[in-house]
Amino acid sequence: MTRSPFPDNFLWGAATAAYQIEGSPLADGAGPSIWQRFCHDPRLMAAPGDTGDIACDHYNRMESDVALMKQLGLQAYRFSTGWGRILPEGVGRVNQKGLDFYDRLVDTLLAHDIEPLLTLHHWDLPAALDDRGGWLNRDSADWFAEYADILYRALDGRVKKWVTLNEPWVITDGGYLHGALAPGHRNMFEAPIATHNLMRAHGRAVQAYRATGAHEIGLVVNIEPKYPASDSIEDIAATARAHAYMNRQYLEPALLGRYPDKELKEIFGPAWPQWPAEDMAEICQKLDFIGINYYTRAVVRADPAQWPQRASPVPQNATHTTTGWEVYPPAMTDMLVWFRDSFGNIPLYITENGAAFYDPPQAGPDGIDDPLRCDYLRSHISAVGEAIRQGVDVRGYMAWSLLDNLEWSLGYSKRFGIVHVDYESQQRTPKRSAHLYSEIIRTNGANLA
Template sequence: MPTDASPTRDLRFPEGFLWGAATAAHQIEGSPMADGAGPSIWTRFAHTPGMTLNGDTGDIACDHYNRWKDDVALMRELGLKAYRFSVSWSRIHPEGIGRVNQAGVDFYSRLVDELLANDIEPLLTLFHWDLPAALDDKGGWLNRDCADWFAEYGTTLYRALDGRVKKWVTLNEPWVITDGGYLHGALAPGHRSRYEAPIASHNLMRAHGAAVQAYRAEGKHEIGLVVNIEPKHAASDSAEDEAAVKRAHAYMNEQYLHPALLGRYPPELAEVFGDAWPEIDPVDFDLIRQPLDFVGINYYTRSVTRADASYPLRAGGVRQPGATYTETGWEVFPMALTELLLWFKDTYGDLPLYITENGAAFFDPPVAEGGRVRDPLRIDYLRKHITAVHDAITAGVDVRGYMAWSLLDNLEWSLGYSKRFGIVHVDYGTQQRTPKDSAHWYSGVIASNGRALADPLPY
């Protein structure tokens, strides 16, 4: 299917399509211990020498905790219809469970009210990687009690915000949580264990199910799950490479969607993990497989797979000659997004979908005189990927919204401040926000409900 926009194409999106941008609490807020909050695993991880690039931490980040009102005004200026953000669990429950920190609840309540006052719909993610440190001390996602902890935390927020917030997300990218945090040690909590990773994955899905159950008891609107998935393409037509693709596909794309939507794990996972694959109690799927109102898909790239005894339990794929790669080493391959959305529909049915993250880190020049930041590669990336979403909708996939990653340049986890994904430039010394060319371009796409995708590019 074509992914290039042209003046002859009608690229208008369905009426009511939700255009927005996304962030995560630890990446932008700063002030992680303010107003009675407890430490998270990311506070602890970043303050451990050698765990983040240049020792960068989220202590200040984008100072959104103090600048949230100005940031919402910026969202309105850009014409965003929606804002996807996450809540810091340890701002709400400093010890992870039990005592509620009302100051933390009030912060997010004010943010939601300001969004609504500016006609911006909030999409709230309960968990975007920053587990309270107090719960990590109890075993974190390796402890089966985490399902009850997460449901309790969710209930606190449902009671405070449901109605004003009408779209809820349980987990963001459980694959990254376990692959980075429990298998390879590159992300908090920094464990490196092939045996821990599938246990953490399973408990994350149990926690997801418990949070959905809790929402059905308290909430009256919509709740879903967000996964990061990507097509796996074989490096050759050899039987070995094709088998490797099936394992990689199961590991990344089916490990969380299958239990949530089909009530089972793909059989390839036992082959992937070998003797580290745990015995699963089938009763657990009664908790995990809860009816969902939508699924959010985070898409950045594809992976070209070659057979390797250690794959997919290692990072990387086969680099493609002549391809464009982002600053994070990810191939720009927009047509795979259409492929992915069609695969989802064919595999799991007509569940409503949102693109909850999509974007790229490229080198951005300094802010020029007059306040301009030229980022043509990002515009090209966004244009082609949004067009790929339109192609999927045309083919019958029920995609209802698109959230650009990210609203602001921010803390890229263990990579510190070295990678800029934002459509808005942030000067980390002064906290000055400067919309990049991509922000102004995206604003035009929103205002035209997609028709501007076919317009000549501004460079």
Template sequence: MNPTPKFPDGFLWGTATAAHQIEGSPLADGAGPSIWTRFAHTPGMTVNGDTGDIACDHYRRWKDDVALMRELGMQAYRFSVSWSRVLPEGVGRINQKGLDFYSRLVDELLANGIEPLLTLYHWDLPAALDDRGGWLNRDCADWFAEYGSVLYRALDGRVKKWVTLNEPWVITDGGYLHGALAPGHRSKYEAPIASHNLMRAHGAAVQAYRAIGAHQIGLVVNIEPKYPASDLADDAAAVARAHAYMNEQYLHPALLGRYPGELQEVFGHAWPEWPVGDFDLIRQPLDFVGINYYTRSVTRAAETYPLNAEAVRQDDALYTETGWEVFPQGLTDTLLWFKRTYGDLPVYVTENGAAFPDPERVENGVVHDPLRVEYLRSHLRAVHAAIEAGVDVRGYMLWSLMDNMEWSLGYSKRFGIVHVDYDTLERTPKDSARFYSRVVSSHGAALAGGDGDAEGTTRTILALPGQ
């Protein structure tokens, strides 16, 4: 039996979603298309040709979804805004109907005692801006600051926690290097340019907030800790490259004002010389950083593009439907690494969750998902362990509130604690929703007991770079 964990006073418990994954109606009420509207409608780019045209129909069912959050006892809701819903051309003309949608959503959240955490950008660039070069165009910093300013003026005060970008690594690795995500480019030369411009845009949006807003703003990154597959020097070097590419490429410039040296090795002659003044823009004071954690990677040297590194599957491990190893210790290690590397900046776990083989249809009003329950239990214990070790973790946003469009995977993977029947759009809380609701209402005490990974498995904790 585990002792009852004690989370800090004021620790914020919530869930997370993204606009394109749940809203549907992407062109309704004067909205413009995004790169994901375009990408999903391109044959062969998503599983089964799935699109976000309907998704979870949150654009029309938002009141019911907020009521469901209230029923589950959620204290916070992290959501994103569709840029092209508010600014159909990306800049200039404001679509008031689109802005009003988010204003009503924020008001409804507050009326139900739920704090909004608003993410400006979760991957859905207006198609009109992509036609102008998207994140490859240095003007994107000005575009993003203008967009952010529209929302700051409309919502700051009601919204007190803002996020600029969600997972810039995924945007560039999937969208500009490997082509698996919108806008579907495949270029080793474009990827670092897009990454750098994303960080410039982040800095410009923070600057704009400091001029208008009066509360808090931060950046959200996805971290996947890398552990060496052996004691070989080649594997250690592969870990260093993979760690710099995925975990330091965005935090270093945002918080330290420089890139990790390994990126020159990763990209070779495709790595540009950046203007020194760009880092003055990128490195803006932040109020917090959000960390998204799903899995780890045990890494070895290999002849693979572009890192000369590859992940090694672990024979004794449980893997999710997306092929990610369940490894809660990695979340503790990640949070400790962040504190050692970047200091005592407050942290939120802004995404954490898993896709497991849930049923397509609900029978008798219940959805049993014991693997997800244990996933949540073990990972929340991992968060608590980091807090006990001195990391200033302020909250936890579970991914995801409901099953949704999992980007290029379409509707084939279910991450939600609420089941969505994609034919009827009926919402049904799963066992994991009821479990998480108990955790929230007990401020973590419900994590005591159980037979999750933290109790049932003994593992060797390998060292992250810098440990």
């Protein structure tokens, strides 16, 4: 067998998010989140009527779902905790039954020799805190640190890899700038404030972990490599803006203690503030790793009408997923090498990577054949291997997603899972991509060569 580029201790797993799979959002004393509110407003959802009330019913099927993970050979499971399950009002009173669910989940994972990777916040801010301004309130950093500390004290040691925030860019861009995601705002002046308070919350949560935790903590960002559509000055400048807005806006404050101010001022104009130096020092904390979520690239051209970046993507003649994203594996290697060259060889985990393609609502007698997803996984994992060959310190890969689930405002219309979910019966059926991934894990990637 050809030698694999993946080191012997490479961590193979899959990822999910609490609101997308758990269901039972108000069970056992939990408080509502902004996503429960958003989903129940048909004016906001692209798929009106789809909610997370049942989702994959993971809250009631956790033990069998973990057994399925073991059956597939997963070595790690990245999941998020529901802030409102643990703190129904966002702060103050702890809901012990909610905390107990995650306590049982962690113990069940460990009993199956699956390492937990816990994400503290994957977009489901408690509704009670949104009523107090949400991420526009500077107190949000204190709220988040309080919530994080409760989980550290309960689970650290059994959980050895922690993530503060998942994709703060999506929270801000979708939730505060374009209104496509919860809480559904559209305000250029709010977006930088939400960004900054998210990053302050990240910094405060890392500080809290250093005070009580004994293992590893990091940040997860989504990266979309940007390529200019031409060598014109305008397209190159537009690409630089798009790159700063999506890829540098959160990494640079976390790792370098500064924002890419030049480009962000060009984008936001008077809406981009000058932030205090003490805030930047609070944000820039030592991290043990960075998690990167990668799905696609963008070829960018200048577009004065495109708000706010004055840049827009150029469609490419290529395979696209049902979310409209181009399949382009070389960008994954490019992105990982860019990260190493820009920030040093910080340990990296691919914390999400996957694709939505059409799958039928019910599995047939022969299961689910998903050749496009198989090809996506095979080619993108190979691209990670190429980055490792080039010296990038990638230590693990989490497929998105373990299960078909609620794709946020798109509802149940997009299936990312390597395991098919029949939403009527809640039957789980591993797709051909799951069997492929199991073999990749078994051979530590050697079967890709």
